[in-house]
Amino acid sequence: MNSKTKTLIAAGTVLTLALFGAALAMLVYYTPTEKSMGQIQKVFYIHLPVAINTFLACLVSFIASVGYLWTRRMSWDDLAASSAKVAVVLCSIVLLTGMIWGKAAWGQWWTWSPRLTFSLMLWLLYVVYLIIRNSIDSAPRRALISAVYSVIAFLDVPLVYLSARLMQDIHPQSIELEPAMKLTLLVWFIPVTLANAGMITLRYMLARAQAETAGQSPTDQQQPAIEPGSAQWHALLNGNGSTSDREVNK
Amino acid sequence: MRTTLSQILLLVGKDLRIEARSRQTLGLVITLGLLIVVVLGLGLGAEAAKGYSAMAVLWVAYLFSGVLCFEKTMAVERHEGAMAGLLLAPVDRGVIYLSKLIANLLMMLAVALVVTPAGVLFFSFDLSAAPLSFALIMGLGMLGVAAVGTLFAAVVSSTRLAGGLLAMVVFPVVLPVVIASTQLMLGIFRDGKELGGTGLAVLIAFDVIFVTVSWLVFEWILEP
Amino acid sequence: MRSIERSTSAQAAAAELAVHARNLRKVIDDRVILDDLGFAIPRGRYIALLGANGAGKSTLMRILSMLTPPSGGELSLFGQPLRSTSAGMRRRIGLISHQAMLYRDLSPRENLRLFGKLYGMRNADQRATQLLQLVNLADRADDPVKNFSRGMTQRTAIARALMHDPDLILADEPFAGLDAPSTHTVELLLDALNKSGRTILLANHDIEQSLRLAQQVLVLRRGKLVLDCPSSQVSAAEVLKEIGG
Numbered sequence: 001m002n003s004k005t006k007t008l009i010a011a012g013t014v015l016t017l018a019l020f021g022a023a024l025a026m027l028v029y030y031t032p033t034e035k036s037m038g039q040i041q042k043v044f045y046i047h048l049p050v051a052i053n054t055f056l057a058c059l060v061s062f063i064a065s066v067g068y069l070w071t072r073r074m075s076w077d078d079l080a081a082s083s084a085k086v087a088v089v090l091c092s093i094v095l096l097t098g099m100i101w102g103k104a105a106w107g108q109w110w111t112w113s114p115r116l117t118f119s120l121m122l123w124l125l126y127v128v129y130l131i132i133r134n135s136i137d138s139a140p141r142r143a144l145i146s147a148v149y150s151v152i153a154f155l156d157v158p159l160v161y162l163s164a165r166l167m168q169d170i171h172p173q174s175i176e177l178e179p180a181m182k183l184t185l186l187v188w189f190i191p192v193t194l195a196n197a198g199m200i201t202l203r204y205m206l207a208r209a210q211a212e213t214a215g216q217s218p219t220d221q222q223q224p225a226i227e228p229g230s231a232q233w234h235a236l237l238n239g240n241g242s243t244s245d246r247e248v249n250k
Numbered sequence: 251m252r253t254t255l256s257q258i259l260l261l262v263g264k265d266l267r268i269e270a271r272s273r274q275t276l277g278l279v280i281t282l283g284l285l286i287v288v289v290l291g292l293g294l295g296a297e298a299a300k301g302y303s304a305m306a307v308l309w310v311a312y313l314f315s316g317v318l319c320f321e322k323t324m325a326v327e328r329h330e331g332a333m334a335g336l337l338l339a340p341v342d343r344g345v346i347y348l349s350k351l352i353a354n355l356l357m358m359l360a361v362a363l364v365v366t367p368a369g370v371l372f373f374s375f376d377l378s379a380a381p382l383s384f385a386l387i388m389g390l391g392m393l394g395v396a397a398v399g400t401l402f403a404a405v406v407s408s409t410r411l412a413g414g415l416l417a418m419v420v421f422p423v424v425l426p427v428v429i430a431s432t433q434l435m436l437g438i439f440r441d442g443k444e445l446g447g448t449g450l451a452v453l454i455a456f457d458v459i460f461v462t463v464s465w466l467v468f469e470w471i472l473e474p
Numbered sequence: 475m476r477s478i479e480r481s482t483s484a485q486a487a488a489a490e491l492a493v494h495a496r497n498l499r500k501v502i503d504d505r506v507i508l509d510d511l512g513f514a515i516p517r518g519r520y521i522a523l524l525g526a527n528g529a530g531k532s533t534l535m536r537i538l539s540m541l542t543p544p545s546g547g548e549l550s551l552f553g554q555p556l557r558s559t560s561a562g563m564r565r566r567i568g569l570i571s572h573q574a575m576l577y578r579d580l581s582p583r584e585n586l587r588l589f590g591k592l593y594g595m596r597n598a599d600q601r602a603t604q605l606l607q608l609v610n611l612a613d614r615a616d617d618p619v620k621n622f623s624r625g626m627t628q629r630t631a632i633a634r635a636l637m638h639d640p641d642l643i644l645a646d647e648p649f650a651g652l653d654a655p656s657t658h659t660v661e662l663l664l665d666a667l668n669k670s671g672r673t674i675l676l677a678n679h680d681i682e683q684s685l686r687l688a689q690q691v692l693v694l695r696r697g698k699l700v701l702d703c704p705s706s707q708v709s710a711a712e713v714l715k716e717i718g719g
Binding site for chain 1: 398401402405418419423425426430448451452455456459460467470471
């Protein structure tokens with residue numbers, strides 16, 4: 001990592017954090033409070049952008065997995081893994097904010113409503129992806145198997161969504177928003193999406209950097225093998241390594 | 251086409267013959283299925299272990315027995331590298347997948363034939379209103395589970411992954427099947443609806459998508 | 475690379491070659507396993523493939539038996555370019571490996587019949603009986619393979635590999651774990667197959683045994699071909715030097 005990329009990363013992080021601060025300030029001082037639910041309703045402005053970004057991260061993971069299966073390059077696998085990790089983090093936020101909303105709206109932390117169920121199933125799908133990655137030692141096998149799983153999991157998402165909708169619904173279908181509320185929602189999309197892209201990029205760069213250091217395997221700087229029967233070999237065999245230098249040097 | 255069909259018959263016959271010879275899988279999985287029904291029945295107690303909860307119990311039994319089936323039938327291929335022998339032969343990889351899928355499905359049906367009556371009996375779940383719809387829904391569901399399970403069993407058995415991982419990989423993927431079939435059954439047996447709608451569409455779509463995708467992907471995962 | 479015997483004429487008919495590889499490469503996840511291999515195996519030749527563990531012997535065997543495709547280069551078998559979809563080509567290749575590639579719960583006869591039929595053989599039953607006699611297993615033909623000793627399993631595995639009467643026999647460490655009598659039987663069998671016109675490529679660890687059995691030796695070192703010469707023209711010590719280091 002050179003200093004230029006480091007500067008870029010720092011600038012991106014500062015920008016994202018600043019935008020988060022601005023969006024938070026807007027949420028507190030500008031956005032009108034909803035009548036029936038009060039302040040708690042404001043969690044919704046975080047919930048929806050994060051939910052959509054979860055889906056985007058899953059999409060990136062899917063595309064990267066297909067890319068891996070197509071090209072068999074480890075960089076695609078690293079991208080798939082990075083975006084899946086971010087997807088799990090985002091999906092956890094979706095679940096938590098959803099539960100907070102549910103507690104306020106229906107007085108229960110958990111209800112088997114279609115959307116909560118959908119978030120939970122999505123979260124499970126991608127947590128298992130991470131567990132699969134953790135359980136396989138061989139890098140090529142891990143890449144292959146997790147790519148296959150990721151493709152299957154992503155194709156499963158629409159079916160999960162459709163099946164969850166079969167359950168009885170108490171989730172707000174479409175919410176009437178005032179213009180000021182719509183604006184807040186729109187503003188919140190910016191830092192959340194930036195954070196999503198930033199986290200995926202950072203994780204990806206980290207994985208690539210690790211792969212590169214791992215690539216410099218000891219075989220590249222291998223010491224010449226000790227000739228069996230040589231003086232040094234005898235010296236090592238007899239356990240007096242200190243004398244070997246003298247004998248080899250003479 | 252004729253060679254494909256005869257090869258599938260040959261390979262399914264091979265799996266059934268091995269099962270008949272070793273009697274390793276069926277006895278085990280059927281007993282497991284029955285045990286699950288009994289444990290859940292006892293755990294729920296006389297009050298709750300009634301009626302529609304039978305569907306959940308049956309699905310738990312089908313899924314765990316199914317996963318054990320998939321593991322066992324794939325282990326046969328990994329012993330002594332038998333799968334490599336198949337891969338050397340002029341046999342299409344899709345044929346290998348399809349025959350394994352059929353063998354697994356037959357095993358699951360055998361489990362269902364014993365476990366379902368037990369579940370229905372213990373939970374006094376009245377099937378008489380629409381027994382054919384019940385069979386169709388469960389059949390479609392099992393096909394989907396077997397499609398995904400057969401693919402991942404091949405994946406998992408080719409690595410030294412700890413047992414139990416297969417269940418963890420298969421269960422989250424097949425949740426739509428569980429929801430769709432449960433909702434369909436509630437519709438039919440509780441609300442007196444006809445078989446159809448989104449639930450049936452989800453079941454059929456699941457089967458079509460995952461049989462096709464697994465069939466296409468199987469070739470890649472076999473190559474180490 | 476040291477090449478003592480060059481092909482006598484450039485226009486040697488391609489069909490006379492059982493295997494012809496040019497610039498053959500195999501890369502698995504950014505790791506080069508086979509690097510720019512070029513060699514030719516004439517039909518009916520008995521060739522030993524030597525190399526340290528991890529030199530790429532098994533990978534080469536897997537490519538030649540069409541279990542895995544090469545990453546680059548050209549490879550033709552019997553004058554035809556190799557394509558993984560070609561069922562006809564698969565019928566001409568037999569692989570004997572240190573893995574038996576058998577179903578343990580089935581008998582040798584059932585295993586042989588199954589694989590024979592997968593190769594589309596009509597006379598699978600008859601051929602199975604003959605082969606089991608050949609490998610001296612006729613009296614155990616109906617016992618499940620899981621009860622067999624290592625030597626008996628390996629003999630069954632060889633019968634399985636020969637079931638479809640392949641022209642090119644790839645033997646990947648067939649002697650691994652065999653006792654002296656079984657080793658001798660397998661040696662005789664490979665020799666007889668070679669005498670009847672089959673091409674044999676034997677990947678092996680025992681240098682002296684390889685030089686004794688084969689007419690030509692190929693040595694791989696870290697994915698590169700470092701020696702290709704008639705076995706009568708090298709000593710075991712020279713081969714060992716090429717393998718190691």
